[in-house]
Amino acid sequence: xxxxxxxxxxxWPSPYVMRPRIALNIKSVNYEFLEETFGSKSELLLQxxxxxxxxxxxxxxxxPICESMIIVEYIDEVWTSGPSILPSDPYxxxxxxxxxxxxxEKWFAAMRGLRSAxxxxxxxxxxxxxxxxxxxxxxxxxxxxxxAFFGGDRIGLLDIAFGSFLGWLxxxxxxxxxxxxxxxxxxxxxxWAERFCADAAVKNxxxxxxxxxxxxxxxxxxxxxxxxxxx
Amino acid sequence: xxxxxxxxxxxxxxxxxxxxxxxLKLKGIQYHYVEEDLPNKSPMLLQxxxxxxxxxxxxxxxxPxxxxxxxxxxxxxxxxxxxxxxxxxYERAKARFWAKFADDKCVPPVMAAFxxxxxxxxxxxxxxxxxLKTLESGLEGKRFFGGETIGFVxxxxxxxxxxxxxxxxxxxxxxxxxxxxxxxxxxxxxxxxVPFIKECMPPQDKLLEHNKEFHKILTAAST
Numbered sequence: 001x002x003x004x005x006x007x008x009x010x011x012w013p014s015p016y017v018m019r020p021r022i023a024l025n026i027k028s029v030n031y032e033f034l035e036e037t038f039g040s041k042s043e044l045l046l047q048x049x050x051x052x053x054x055x056x057x058x059x060x061x062x063x064p065i066c067e068s069m070i071i072v073e074y075i076d077e078v079w080t081s082g083p084s085i086l087p088s089d090p091y092x093x094x095x096x097x098x099x100x101x102x103x104x105e106k107w108f109a110a111m112r113g114l115r116s117a118x119x120x121x122x123x124x125x126x127x128x129x130x131x132x133x134x135x136x137x138x139x140x141x142x143x144x145x146x147x148a149f150f151g152g153d154r155i156g157l158l159d160i161a162f163g164s165f166l167g168w169l170x171x172x173x174x175x176x177x178x179x180x181x182x183x184x185x186x187x188x189x190x191x192w193a194e195r196f197c198a199d200a201a202v203k204n205x206x207x208x209x210x211x212x213x214x215x216x217x218x219x220x221x222x223x224x225x226x227x228x229x230x231x
Numbered sequence: 232x233x234x235x236x237x238x239x240x241x242x243x244x245x246x247x248x249x250x251x252x253x254x255l256k257l258k259g260i261q262y263h264y265v266e267e268d269l270p271n272k273s274p275m276l277l278q279x280x281x282x283x284x285x286x287x288x289x290x291x292x293x294x295p296x297x298x299x300x301x302x303x304x305x306x307x308x309x310x311x312x313x314x315x316x317x318x319x320x321y322e323r324a325k326a327r328f329w330a331k332f333a334d335d336k337c338v339p340p341v342m343a344a345f346x347x348x349x350x351x352x353x354x355x356x357x358x359x360x361x362x363l364k365t366l367e368s369g370l371e372g373k374r375f376f377g378g379e380t381i382g383f384v385x386x387x388x389x390x391x392x393x394x395x396x397x398x399x400x401x402x403x404x405x406x407x408x409x410x411x412x413x414x415x416x417x418x419x420x421x422x423x424x425v426p427f428i429k430e431c432m433p434p435q436d437k438l439l440e441h442n443k444e445f446h447k448i449l450t451a452a453s454t
Contacts, residue, residue, distance in 0.1 A: 073327070090308040
């Protein structure tokens with residue numbers, strides 16, 4: 001397949017952008033990575049995602065697909081000769097989707113809150129984040145059934161959904177001086193995180209923590225300079 | 232299939248439980264329905280959905296599932312008749328996109344317009360109208376999102392027409408403008424007229440009263 005038949009519009013720091021890249025790597029699909037400039041949106045992005053104007057976008061031929069987890073499922077359904085990203089049993093698939101939605105809607109929302117919160121609010125978000133990790137530790141036990149990943153022997157949908165946040169998780173640990181993944185409280189997740197980051201499909205797209213930390217400072221400065229949000 | 236093997240925990244006034252009822256009805260699945268008393272959630276609900284403690288919960292052969300869109304995809308994959316999602320991966324991606332858009336971008340401002348007052352309410356109503364207009368573009372001029380027949384997005388988002396109209400009536404601000412969103416308006420009407428859809432709807436007068444009461448409570452709280 002020609003490399004420029006498949007394009008990913010994205011940016012290296014974004015955990016959401018990592019997801020389709022990991023999925024394409026799992027399927028051994030060559031793609032062109034079109035990096036958006038931080039602070040501006042290309043014509044191609046605005047054209048291919050007019051509704052949200054956000055990355056990632058997968059462009060397959062002339063078809064744009066938006067929303068990171070929807071893209072991952074699309075990749076799984078199109079490239080059927082590669083390893084499956086979702087399990088075959090409908091209930092197991094539903095459990096993967098349930099926890100992937102939890103990670104996005106509840107857990108990472110608390111992580112984002114933690115990033116910008118001060119004082120008492122910080123403690124509340126931190127509690128939410130650690131409670132969430134306890135739930136995910138339990139889910140890991142149930143989903144992995146003793147194997148390496150949420151998806152079993154190989155990386156699956158939930159590994160991709162949650163694992164893509166590991167870079168930002170490490171940054172949050174450094175910035176806040178806390179240990180979120182902990183050998184005592186979340187031993188399963190600690191080992192899983194190491195395996196995930198080392199996986200062939202992941203390691204070239206997972207940003208280095210130091211680089212991400214530098215970027216987060218740039219981001220924080222930009223957000224301070226931005227006008228106060230309307231609510 | 233024994234009725235007991237499929238159980239749905241729901242609430243009569245919940246549109247999220249309604250989506251699941253519609254999907255089960257479309258597929259012809261027999262199930263045992265359990266009405267939850269939301270102020271007094273049953274131990275069974277708390278056991279089946281410890282993460283969110285919410286309805287709907289679908290239980291199939293003692294395996295519980297929560298989150299209505301996850302449940303819809305499960306129903307579609309477990310029971311293949313009358314498919315909700317199309318076969319083509321790109322069409323499936325578009326269907327998932329619009330269902331998510333409706334939940335993430337249409338529902339919250341409609342709910343905010345319902346529960347807020349003054350400027351906040353006006354802003355929410357404006358956002359609701361804008362996003363509903365965007366939802367209309369997803370129809371691509373078709374009668375239903377599923378084409379000639381009901382599909383995934385119709386089941387996921389069709390209830391918004393009824394609830395948005397009811398909200399508009401209660402708060403005195405129109406959220407669905409037949410002039411600026413004629414196709415969406417027509418879709419909502421056509422959807423609610425489909426027999427199996429209509430059959431599952433809660434009684435409209437009871438729902439209106441219930442939501443009026445709910446509105447009083449919410450707006451008293453937000454002073």
